[in-house]
Amino acid sequence: MTVAASEATQEIDKLLALHPKGFDLSLERVTRLLDRLGNPQDRLPPVIHVAGTNGKGSVSAFSRAILEAAGLSVHVHTSPHLVTWHERYRLGIKGGRGAYATDAVLADAVRRVAAANRGEIITVFEILTAVTFVLFSEHPADVAIIEVGLGGRFDATNVIKTPAVTTIMPISLDHQAYLGDRVELIAAEKAGIMKRGCPVVIGQQEEEAARDVLVTTAERLRCPVSVYGQDFMAHEEFGRLIYQDDDGLIDLPLPRLPGRHQYANAAAAIRTIRAAGFDPSDEAIEKGLTTVEWPGRLQRLTSGRLAERAPKRAEIWVDGGHNPGAGKVIAETMANLEERDPRPLFLIIGMINTKDPAGYFQAFSGLAEQVFTVPIRDSDVGIDPAALAEDAAAQGFEVEPVSSVTEALAILSVLFENQPIAPRILIGGSLYLVGNVLADNGTPPR
Incomplete structure (x- = not known):
């Protein structure tokens, strides 16, 4: 359907x-x-x-x-x-x-x-x-x-x-x-x-x-x-x-x-x-x-149309948490994964304008290598990627605003094309963005 x-x-x-x-x-x-x-x-x-x-x-x-x-x-x-x-x-x-x-x-x-x-x-x-x-x-x-x-x-x-x-x-x-x-x-x-x-x-x-x-x-x-x-x-x-x-x-x-x-x-x-x-x-x-299943909350994407565009062997997670409290527990999980399986962490983030981007990004300080900011499709309350990039930069991140999750994955694919280690990628900041991603990936909740 x-x-x-x-x-x-x-x-x-x-x-x-x-x-x-x-x-x-x-x-x-x-x-x-x-x-x-x-x-x-x-x-x-x-x-x-x-x-x-x-x-x-x-x-x-x-x-x-x-x-x-x-x-x-x-x-x-x-x-x-x-x-x-x-x-x-x-x-x-x-x-x-x-x-x-x-x-x-x-x-x-x-x-x-x-x-x-x-x-x-x-x-x-x-x-x-x-x-x-x-x-x-x-x-x-x-x-x-x-x-x-x-x-x-x-x-x-x-x-x-x-x-x-x-x-x-x-x-x-x-x-x-x-x-x-x-x-x-x-x-x-x-x-x-x-x-x-x-x-x-x-x-x-x-x-x-x-x-x-x-x-x-x-x-x-x-x-x-x-x-x-x-x-x-x-x-x-x-x-x-x-x-x-x-x-x-x-x-x-x-x-x-x-x-x-x-x-x-x-x-x-x-x-x-x-x-x-x-x-x-x-x-x-x-x-x-x-x-137990809970789609869109620290859900790992292992297959699908978007996942295929990521760097080979990349570990991709999606999570709709969007406030400082959620950012803290998500970052803690990423840190625990890093202890067991070290990989460079990249964030692909979109948020709506009722949230606290600074509080969310603070949770990942010292943990993420780079942030890509993206728009949220079909939303009139999404934060412009350029403005969201400023919020991330203010927290000390290297950041690049891009047009879509697909573009961010394409940049990472080129970056890691000949690298011996594959990245860990977290896509999140909004349940609406995660919904876009699951739909585009062909893996909606069942």
């Missing part, structure tokens, strides 16, 4: 032409719309509601993989998508892996929700969130994992009255224009998805101020709360992942997703599932950790 042929994409394009782009954080419009639709959000299977600046996608992916390994059917709502809108709506299948909503099913749901809105002022994200609730209420499943879009308190997903568990992943500065310019303010917004008396899991927090806000809010709402490093934790020991909580220790394989930060994300998923009332076997947890 191509985007051009997608009926659902055509329906969503109509909405994009009618309604304002971006976010206008409020629950009033989506609540009105859901009421007209019969409040489908009240007819969902047990909900795992996930927020956080970084890591919420990983914990959702781990949770889904473990629950499916236990034989359960799992709906999953994530945003944004990388290549097609369908990625936002994964419908659970009993006894097997869920699948993206088919084009006909998604197009029908979008049409019905748009009709119920009656052309009134609303954001497209709010309509698409209502589509999530319609689809998840009409297709039976054992559990639904729902990611917050932006913030928490006024995010359109925050109409779920009694989640089985609320999970808050690491919080750092991002979307300051909407959420505030201090981690305490951002934490307060994300804590807004907690519901009185409903279990809360707090993932690893680098900022103590954020952790304190989350714990205080959970305690005020009398939520049973589990805090990483206090009530549950995980660490590597002899090439294995040791998970520990009140129920004891589990000796597990290391997660399939690369990066040491994934140890804490996997631990948060295990605790989340247990707090939600599910009790997967150790075997199901092990299978989930070793089969």
Whole structure:
């Protein structure tokens, strides 16, 4: 299925032409719309509601993989998508892996929700969130994992009255224009998805101020709360992942997703599932950790149209992390790879104008040889490569603005044509850029 042929994409394009782009954080419009639709959000299977600046996608992916390994059917709502809108709506299948909503099913749901809105002022994200609730209420499943879009308190997903568990992943500065310019303010917004008396899991927090806000809010709402490093934790020991909580220790394989930060994300998923009332076997947890997939996040490209344009034997990674917190964990993973397999690291970066390029680039200081800056296709908020190059140069990098990822790979291919060692290449800075790359490479999410 191509985007051009997608009926659902055509329906969503109509909405994009009618309604304002971006976010206008409020629950009033989506609540009105859901009421007209019969409040489908009240007819969902047990909900795992996930927020956080970084890591919420990983914990959702781990949770889904473990629950499916236990034989359960799992709906999953994530945003944004990388290549097609369908990625936002994964419908659970009993006894097997869920699948993206088919084009006909998604197009029908979008049409019905748009009709119920009656052309009134609303954001497209709010309509698409209502589509999530319609689809998840009409297709039976054992559990639904729902990611917050932006913030928490006024995010359109925050109409779920009694989640089985609320999970808050690491919080750092991002979307300051909407959420505030201090981690305490951002934490307060994300804590807004907690519901009185409903279990809360707090993932690893680098900022103590954020952790304190989350714990205080959970305690005020009398939520049973589990805090990483206090009530549950995980660490590597002899090439294995040791998970520990009140129920004891589990000796597990290391997660399939690369990066040491994934140890804490996997631990948060295990605790989340247990707090939600599910009790997967150790075997199901092990299978989930070793089969988990999370496209566009430290994903290695080993084949495809773009990969073939890179220098021979090059190691290519793509990652959509775009804020200083994400830059830090990505850089740490690149540094760990460098210890095991030394190669010169080159960055191919595109970013949108709501991000902090300086904070992102700082994480790679002393690690990357050179930065290529690229535009983001079909985006009116992408930073011009020349301007982004100035941000990288200000952090001490040798940098070259180019017209595309393809051009950057071509330059590197010439540079390394007769070299005995091949480079390590990281393409990232934006989920939108990663979506462009996966589409161009012919390897979209499945």
